[in-house]
Amino acid sequence: MAPRLKLRDIAFFERPVHFARPFRFGAVTINATPQLFVRVEIEVEGRGTAVGASAELLVPKWFDKRPELSPAQTVDGLRRSLAIARGLYLARNGFLTAFDLHASCIGAQVATCAKKNIPSLAAAYGPAEIDKAILDALLRAVETNFFDGMAGNVAGIDARLSPDLMDADIAQFLSGRKPLPRVAIRHTVGLDDTVEGEGGVADAHENAGAKYFKLKLAGDPAHDAARLARIGRELDAIGRATKVTLDANEQYADLAGLHALMDRLDHDTALRPIASRLLYVEQPMPRDITRQSPLGSLAARGFIIDEADDSYDAFPSARALGYSGISSKSCKGLYKSIVNATRAAKWSAGGARFFVTGEDLTCQAGLAVQQDLALGAFLGITHAERNGHHYVDGFGETPAAEAQGFAAAHPDLYADAGQGVRLNIHDGDLLTGSLHAAGFATSVHPDWSALRPLEQPGSLQEQLA
Numbered sequence: 001m002a003p004r005l006k007l008r009d010i011a012f013f014e015r016p017v018h019f020a021r022p023f024r025f026g027a028v029t030i031n032a033t034p035q036l037f038v039r040v041e042i043e044v045e046g047r048g049t050a051v052g053a054s055a056e057l058l059v060p061k062w063f064d065k066r067p068e069l070s071p072a073q074t075v076d077g078l079r080r081s082l083a084i085a086r087g088l089y090l091a092r093n094g095f096l097t098a099f100d101l102h103a104s105c106i107g108a109q110v111a112t113c114a115k116k117n118i119p120s121l122a123a124a125y126g127p128a129e130i131d132k133a134i135l136d137a138l139l140r141a142v143e144t145n146f147f148d149g150m151a152g153n154v155a156g157i158d159a160r161l162s163p164d165l166m167d168a169d170i171a172q173f174l175s176g177r178k179p180l181p182r183v184a185i186r187h188t189v190g191l192d193d194t195v196e197g198e199g200g201v202a203d204a205h206e207n208a209g210a211k212y213f214k215l216k217l218a219g220d221p222a223h224d225a226a227r228l229a230r231i232g233r234e235l236d237a238i239g240r241a242t243k244v245t246l247d248a249n250e251q252y253a254d255l256a257g258l259h260a261l262m263d264r265l266d267h268d269t270a271l272r273p274i275a276s277r278l279l280y281v282e283q284p285m286p287r288d289i290t291r292q293s294p295l296g297s298l299a300a301r302g303f304i305i306d307e308a309d310d311s312y313d314a315f316p317s318a319r320a321l322g323y324s325g326i327s328s329k330s331c332k333g334l335y336k337s338i339v340n341a342t343r344a345a346k347w348s349a350g351g352a353r354f355f356v357t358g359e360d361l362t363c364q365a366g367l368a369v370q371q372d373l374a375l376g377a378f379l380g381i382t383h384a385e386r387n388g389h390h391y392v393d394g395f396g397e398t399p400a401a402e403a404q405g406f407a408a409a410h411p412d413l414y415a416d417a418g419q420g421v422r423l424n425i426h427d428g429d430l431l432t433g434s435l436h437a438a439g440f441a442t443s444v445h446p447d448w449s450a451l452r453p454l455e456q457p458g459s460l461q462e463q464l465a
Contacts, residue, residue, distance in 0.1 A: 017032060055368040064118070098155040213231075280357065377435070
C-alpha cells in the first residue's frame with residue numbers, strides 16, 4: 001500500500017532569470033523570465049511532517065501561443081493555473097496517496113481553468129509543479145530516493161486516468177525500471193543561435209561534447225531547408241557520430257508545408273547530413289490542427305507530439321493519427337509521463353515502435369534540472385534536450401551560497417571552473433548518481449529567504465481591457 005498524506009501548506013515563490021543569449025523558438029524570443037519555486041508541507045500517516053520543493057521556469061508563449069496575448073499575459077496564465085491548483089489541492093480533506101490527490105483534482109483544474117480562458121496545457125502546469133513538490137516531501141518522509149520509491153509505486157499510481165491501461169500494466173512497468181546512470185544532453189540550436197564559426201554548432205565550447213542536437217524549425221520549408229543544410233555541414237565537421245531531432249513548435253500551418261519539408265529531406269542532397277541523422281520530428285503543426293490531421297505516409301518518418309500533449313488521452317489520440325512518440329516534460333506532469341511511458345512499452349511489445357522522448361523548456365540548474373533528469377533516467381530516456389546550461393549563465397541570479405550548496409550535495413552534476421557553478425557535462429552526458437539521495441532527486445532545497453513571493457495574477461479580462 002502506498003503511504004497516505006495530508007497537505008498542510010503550499011507556497012509559491014519566484015526568482016528572475018536573465019538569459020545569456022536570446023532563445024528563439026516558434027514565434028517567441030525569450031531574454032528573461034521568472035523561475036517558479038514551490039514549497040509544500042505534508043503530514044504522512046504515521047510518519048510525521050515533511051517539506052518538499054520543486055522549480056520550473058514560467059515560460060511565455062509556449063503553453064499558450066494565442067497571438068492576441070502578450071508574453072507577460074501567458075506567464076500570468078501560468079500563475080493563475082498555480083493559484084487555482086493550490087485551492088483545489090488544499091481543499092482535499094483526509095489522508096490520500098499522492099496520486100489520489102492528483103487524480104481527484106486534475107479534472108476540476110482543467111474545467112476551472114477553461115472557464116477562465118486558460119488552455120489545458122497551461123492548466124496542467126499548476127498540478128505538475130505541486131505534484132513534484134509533494135513527491136519530494138513524501139520521499140523524504142519515508143526516507144527513500146526517487147528511483148526506489150517510484151519502482152515501488154510510492155505515489156500509488158493507477159489507471160483511473162488512463163482506461164486503456166490496467167493497474168497491473170503500470171505496476172509492472174514501474175517495478176521493472178532500472179534507472180540510467182547517465183543521460184546524454186541534446187544540444188538545442190535555436191532560431192537565433194549561431195550556426196558557423198565561433199559559438200556555432202561545431203564549436204566544442206558551445207556544444208559541450210553533445211552527440212545529439214535539437215534543431216528548431218521556423219515553419220517555412222525553403223527557409224528551414226536552407227538553414228538545415230548549413231547546420232548539416234557543421235555536424236559533418238564535428239568528427240564524431242551525431243544524431244538530430246527537429247522541432248517546429250507548432251509553426252507548420254498544415255500538412256502541405258510539412259510534406260514540402262519532408263520531400264526536401266528525402267531528395268535534396270544538401271540535406272543528406274540531416275536526413276541521415278534524423279531520429280524524429282517534434283510537434284510540427286498547431287495543436288488544434290494536429291488533432292484533425294492524420295499523418296498518412298509521413299508517419300514513416302517518426303513524429304511526436306509535445307504541445308498537443310494536454311490530456312491523459314492525448315497519446316492514444318495521436319497514435320491513431322500516425323504519431324509514434326510523445327515528449328516527457330516534468331512541467332506537463334510527471335504522472336502523465338509515467339503513464340505514457342507505460343503505454344509506449346505496452347504498444348511496442350508486439351514489434352511496433354512507440355517511444356517517449358526527453359524535452360526541456362529550459363530547466364534551470366538546481367531543482368528543475370535534477371528532477372526532470374531523474375524522471376528521464378527512470379523512464380529509460382537515453383538523451384534529453386538540455387537548455388538551461390546553454391541559454392543561462394550557470395545558476396544565474398541564484399545566490400552563490402545556494403549554488404555552492406547544490407554543487408556540494410551533487411558533485412557529479414555541477415562544477416566550478418572559475419566562472420561560477422554550472423552544469424558539469426561529461427563527454428556529452430549528465431551523471432545521475434547523486435540523484436539517488438532521499439527525496440525527489442535533491443539533497444538540498446533553495447534558500448527560501450532569498451526568493452520573493454510569486455506575483456499575484458490579475459484576471460485575463462482586466463489585462464485585455
